[in-house]
Amino acid sequence: MKRTFEFLVAAIVAALAISSAQADPVSFKGDVAPLLINSCLACHGPKKAEGGYRIDTFEKVMAAGDSTSPGFHAKDLEGSEAFRRMIETNPKERMPLDGDPMTAEQIATVKKWIEEGANFDGPDPKAPLASYIPAPKHPAGPEKYSATMPITALAFTPDGSQLLAAGYHEVTVWNPADGQLIRRINNVGQRTYGLSVSPDGQLLAVACGAPGRLGECRIFKLDSGELVRVISTTSDVVYDCQFNPAGDRIATAAADGSVRVFEVATGKEQNTITSHSDWVFAVAWSPDGNKLASASRDKTAKVYDAKTGDLLITYSAHNKEVRGVMFHPDGAEVYSSGSDNKIQRWTVSEAKKSAEVGFGGEVYKLAAGGEFFLTSSAEAKVRQFNAKDQKQIREYPGAKDWVLSAAYHAGTQRIAGGTFDGQVIIWNAEDGKQVVAFTAAPGFTPPAPAEKPAEKK
Structure with missing residues (x-):
């Protein structure tokens, strides 16, 4: 019983944290663009565009690929092809295709952004996403290396x-x-x-x-x-x-x-x-x-x-x-x-x-x-x-x-x-x-x- 209670408390705290974090409008520049770059750009960039779909600029993010459905459609979850692929349960259809599925918190962020109108707060819809997203805080190097690294510099x-x-x-x-x-x-x-x-x-x-x-x-x-x-x-x-x-x-x-x-x-x-x-x-x-x-x-x-x-x-x-x-x-x-x-x-x-x-x-x-x-x-x-x-x-x-x-x-x-x-x-x-x-x-x-x-x- 004690473990069940502790689990429920942890779940409530996590839910409150997510709710608090999402109380303000979702920022495309600060919240959504970094997720797309980390999870999707490798397969949907200017050099490799699986399914004819690209996410390297906001203009491309909102456009359709080879399918007739746009990647994202304001206030329309079912009509947003990229979002549909993010929540797909079939791993052969899910995006990202070869990577780990997006977390529940990440999906919730994208969902809320769409529901709010898929608003754009970047400088230019045609500018590369990477040119204006906040600089990430990178993780520290491993305490102990399990393998050597090529010394490229x-x-x-x-x-x-x-x-x-x-x-x-x-x-x-x-x-x-x-x-x-x-x-x-x-x-x-x-x-x-x-x-x-x-x-x-x-x-x-x-x-x-x-x-x-x-x-x-x-x-x-x-x-x-x-x-x-x-x-x-x-x-x-x-x-x-x-x-x-x-x-x-x-x-x-x-x-x-x-x-x-x-x-x-x-x-x-x-x-x-x-x-x-x-x-x-x-x-x-x-x-x-x-x-x-x-x-x-x-x-x-x-x-x-x-x-x-x-x-x-x-x-x-x-x-x-x-x-x-x-x-x-x-x-x-x-x-x-x-x-x-x-x-x-x-x-x-x-x-x-x-x-x-x-x-x-x-x-x-x-x-x-x-x-x-x-x-x-x-x-x-x-x-x-x-x-x-x-x-x-x-x-x-x-x-x-x-x-x-x-x-x-x-x-x-x-x-x-x-x-x-x-x-x-x-x-x-x-x-x-x-x-x-x-x-x-x-x-x-x-x-x-x-x-x-x-x-x-």
Whole structure:
């Protein structure tokens, strides 16, 4: 009897909480749009629209897909096809199709919104939902990792005493001298793809997101990990972010095919560049900050006027995905890397190739390091080049898997490489010797090797 009473009390409290939460009108921007992005966007976005139905803008949310019924119809639950699919009991018909069904509370929120008239409180019915929903509070990284994470981004702190690495819903911070964990920066998107430290060393920008759902660039105070602001919110991941040389602007590259430029002090968007037709993997500023370069899955690299966003030149000689880009120190040429297993050097004025270097696998982002630059590639090693003439200085072996990211610190003369299997390796740039190697996954314990069966006598 006691258990029954306690259950009833808990149920009443939960019902009161839901009732209280829904006393005010339901906000599409704050309540409904985040549910649609998290539960439905992966199958009903601009790149994949199951049943011809999309939910990436309010205009699309309210429209019909291949069926004649609109997704949502004001004050008409039965005539709202998307809502009908949310409450469908047949798992083959229910939306989301391959995910967990929406909770009773989530369904109640959508139901109340429809009954209230399916009102819109966003800025523009044609604007992407991800561009105006409130920034989410992300969960903390796992206390102990059950598996390793590909190290898709690395960056040294200005004094070289700490190394930042991509984690799961976090950026992990390590001692590059001994591989010990120092701290963890939380409230980060699911996966981190790019890291950039501001020229004054005060801010850390993190390009992150959940594939097919939400992408962001989050700016933190580097010393405390306090979140300053969220910019460049999109319906897919943000792959890269880079502060300009002056530190007052930041550029982002995203899977929605855009390059965006923001004012660092206010987060105000200054330019949106949509010249690419596919994912943009990387972005780079010229040494004088007057130009931007980008690398894309559409097999091109491009250069723009950084103030106006106007396209200046397109380079198409890779003929495969372009994954990395950086300017030559004189600003008149660009280096680009890609899935053609090459880095190519070409002129900004004519997009004319002036040099190239071949690799034994695809080449990922290029890491600038003053007079040097580094390459990470599927060769399972880091290579160091002279930035002026592209001559190779040294190779840094020792990785057992693809090297996905690299970073250089001039003061300590250290080079770091991050691998697909979750390893971080630190080398001395002066002699090429390995300093330390460690698994950048807090608390991870590798599985014990399987015992060999006893030999038969």
